[in-house]
Amino acid sequence: MSSEIKSPVYKIYKVLITILLILLVLLTVTPLVFMVCASFMTSKQILAIPFTWIPRPFQFKNFYNAVAGTLHTWTFPRNMLNSFIVSGTVTLTTLLLAGMSGYGLSKFRFKGKNFVFITIMSTMMIPFEAIMIPMYMIAQKLNLMNSYRGLIIPYLVSAFGIFQMRQYLLTFPGEFLDAARVDGMGELGIFFKLVMPNSAPVLATLAITTFRSQWDNLLWPLLVTQNAKLKTVPLYITSFSEEKHADEGALMAVALLASLPMLIAFFALSKYFIGGSEVYESRKG
Amino acid sequence: MRQKKYRGIERKLALWGWGFNIPSLVFFAVFSFAPIIYAIYTSLYDKRVLSLKAPNFVGLKNYIDIFTNKGIGFLDSLKSSAIFSFGAFFPLVIFSLLFSVLVYNNYKASTQRKFEILWYTPAVISSVVATTIWMLIFDPRGLGNQVVNFILNTPGVDHRWTSNPSMLRFVTIMVYFWKYIGYYIVLFITGLGTIPGTLYEAARIDGASRMQCFRRITLPLLKPTVSLVSVLCLIHCLKTFSTQYMFYQSGAPLKPINVISLSIYTTGITNQRIGRACAMSIILFAAMIILSIAQLKLINADDIDY
Numbered sequence: 001m002s003s004e005i006k007s008p009v010y011k012i013y014k015v016l017i018t019i020l021l022i023l024l025v026l027l028t029v030t031p032l033v034f035m036v037c038a039s040f041m042t043s044k045q046i047l048a049i050p051f052t053w054i055p056r057p058f059q060f061k062n063f064y065n066a067v068a069g070t071l072h073t074w075t076f077p078r079n080m081l082n083s084f085i086v087s088g089t090v091t092l093t094t095l096l097l098a099g100m101s102g103y104g105l106s107k108f109r110f111k112g113k114n115f116v117f118i119t120i121m122s123t124m125m126i127p128f129e130a131i132m133i134p135m136y137m138i139a140q141k142l143n144l145m146n147s148y149r150g151l152i153i154p155y156l157v158s159a160f161g162i163f164q165m166r167q168y169l170l171t172f173p174g175e176f177l178d179a180a181r182v183d184g185m186g187e188l189g190i191f192f193k194l195v196m197p198n199s200a201p202v203l204a205t206l207a208i209t210t211f212r213s214q215w216d217n218l219l220w221p222l223l224v225t226q227n228a229k230l231k232t233v234p235l236y237i238t239s240f241s242e243e244k245h246a247d248e249g250a251l252m253a254v255a256l257l258a259s260l261p262m263l264i265a266f267f268a269l270s271k272y273f274i275g276g277s278e279v280y281e282s283r284k285g
Numbered sequence: 286m287r288q289k290k291y292r293g294i295e296r297k298l299a300l301w302g303w304g305f306n307i308p309s310l311v312f313f314a315v316f317s318f319a320p321i322i323y324a325i326y327t328s329l330y331d332k333r334v335l336s337l338k339a340p341n342f343v344g345l346k347n348y349i350d351i352f353t354n355k356g357i358g359f360l361d362s363l364k365s366s367a368i369f370s371f372g373a374f375f376p377l378v379i380f381s382l383l384f385s386v387l388v389y390n391n392y393k394a395s396t397q398r399k400f401e402i403l404w405y406t407p408a409v410i411s412s413v414v415a416t417t418i419w420m421l422i423f424d425p426r427g428l429g430n431q432v433v434n435f436i437l438n439t440p441g442v443d444h445r446w447t448s449n450p451s452m453l454r455f456v457t458i459m460v461y462f463w464k465y466i467g468y469y470i471v472l473f474i475t476g477l478g479t480i481p482g483t484l485y486e487a488a489r490i491d492g493a494s495r496m497q498c499f500r501r502i503t504l505p506l507l508k509p510t511v512s513l514v515s516v517l518c519l520i521h522c523l524k525t526f527s528t529q530y531m532f533y534q535s536g537a538p539l540k541p542i543n544v545i546s547l548s549i550y551t552t553g554i555t556n557q558r559i560g561r562a563c564a565m566s567i568i569l570f571a572a573m574i575i576l577s578i579a580q581l582k583l584i585n586a587d588d589i590d591y
Contacts, residue, residue, distance in 0.1 A: 031418050032418075034418065046427075051431055098309075100308065104301070104305030109298070120313060124577065125577040129569060130569045133549065134324045138315075157308075216527075241531070255418060266405075270402050274398075
């Protein structure tokens with residue numbers, strides 16, 4: 001191996017590979033840099049030929065326009081709050097319910113366990129896109145339209161979350177549970193005080209996956225909310241970009257503001273974003 | 286006496302096992318199984334929300350309509366979905382496999398991590414934001430035209446990214462590729478990490494070249510990951526909605542990007558042809574079942590023991 005590293009052929013090969021890898025970095029990063037730069041530019045500069053990367057002048061007003069909206073309705077802060085409330089609540093309920101189900105399916109023996117597991121897993125085959133019409137009608141029947149309830153309830157738990165929890169807890173030592181039972185701990189106590197705190201890595205991964213998918217969700221909020229005050233961030237961006245005389249600089253400012261929470265979380269906790277599958281793999285075997 | 290008590294505990298625990306699952310089961314019954322059954326049922330009726338009269342039972346007419354009546358455009362939808370899915374699927378799987386192997390074999394873990402983070406960043410932002418950025422880049426006066434004109438040396442040409450049907454399809458695939466390439470690379474790197482390094486060491490000692498190592502060790506052992514990622518990728522592509530919806534809302538022509546999910550949305554919500562939209566939903570559901578069964582088969586067939 002060491003003789004190969006020194007050979008000139010290998011050096012050229014390595015340089016070529018590095019160039020290739022960096023080209024992909026350029027492809028993935030440039031549009032994001034474009035978003036950041038453009039959010040400080042005037043619309044005229046964004047669409048000027050030739051394009052220049054440094055904003056001149058720095059158009060901080062974009063961020064004011066982004067938050068205030070073109071009609072100065074100030075719905076953006078409210079929509080941001082809605083996104084946090086909906087994504088946050090869905091994340092908490094998913095952790096709780098998926099934890100319960102995953103625990104029940106991995107650490108208990110009962111008649112019909114396999115049936116329950118297969119039933120839950122089979123829901124992964126039902127894509128939301130295929131049930132959006134019936135869901136829309138159910139939401140109307142159950143009076144879920146235009147409300148937080150309506151945004152949250154259809155996503156209380158996910159089959160994938162249950163699967164992840166189950167796989168993780170399969171390797172949880174049963175002796176701990178028995179010891180706690182002998183010590184007189186109740187079943188709920190065992191779940192909340194022993195099982196959940198010891199599942200922190202998988203809970204963190206599941207929390208991030210769930211929060212992200214809700215933060216991105218466009219289709220269901222599009223169906224269930226008509227009231228501008230109850231809309232979420234993706235809908236705000238959609239309506240902002242639809243407006244006729246859209247202000248491109250402000251549009252990019254909206255895009256940047258909407259992405260900041262996720263980008264900050266990603267750079268701070270990248271191990272749970274990228275290593276998510278590893279956490280689960282490591283405990284699987 | 287002792288035996289009896291033991292059975293009591295068993296029964297108690299079995300009840301708790303059920304109890305922990307009941308909330309999820311109730312949830313899935315109401316929000317997964319009921320809707321899909323309702324969709325199957327409604328697809329057999331001529332249901333329109335705006336009409337006050339009770340819907341007529343029409344049997345399979347909705348299915349026959351969407352497959353034979355060209356005016357509905359569902360066949361075009363299937364075609365658009367197929368073009369989008371395969372157009373995104375092949376480059377995504379091929380390039381993510383290529384890049385993951387290159388970075389995995391040539392760099393130490395910490396450098397790999399840096400590349401992974403940079404490639405993965407687009408996957409962190411939402412599809413709506415991703416589409417907004419690319420719509421601006423592909424504006425007739427935007428950066429996209431300038432870069433392409435610089436490379437092809439064709440100053441001042443507008444490539445009609447969002448008005449030409451083929452270009453529009455290419456652009457939606459491009460957005461998707463950009464957003465998910467890092468995600469699939471990370472999946473492949475996880476798969477590569479499960480191949481024991483001792484195999485490579487042994488092959489090196491026996492005098493195998495890099496190419497031989499890749500073809501004889503990496504590819505065969507990575508096969509389960511490749512097949513799983515492939516099915517996952519196809520499922521993702523088939524469900525795409527946001528990107529196409531955003532382009533459609535911004536005034537791009539609908540026909541080339543009218544993928545199945547968008548078609549369900551416009552038929553059911555915009556045009557209120559509920560029965561017909563449900564028939565389309567069932568077709569999408571059937572495609573998902575086929576892909577999911579393939580996925581299950583692959584998981585069971587390709588287990589490797591080291």
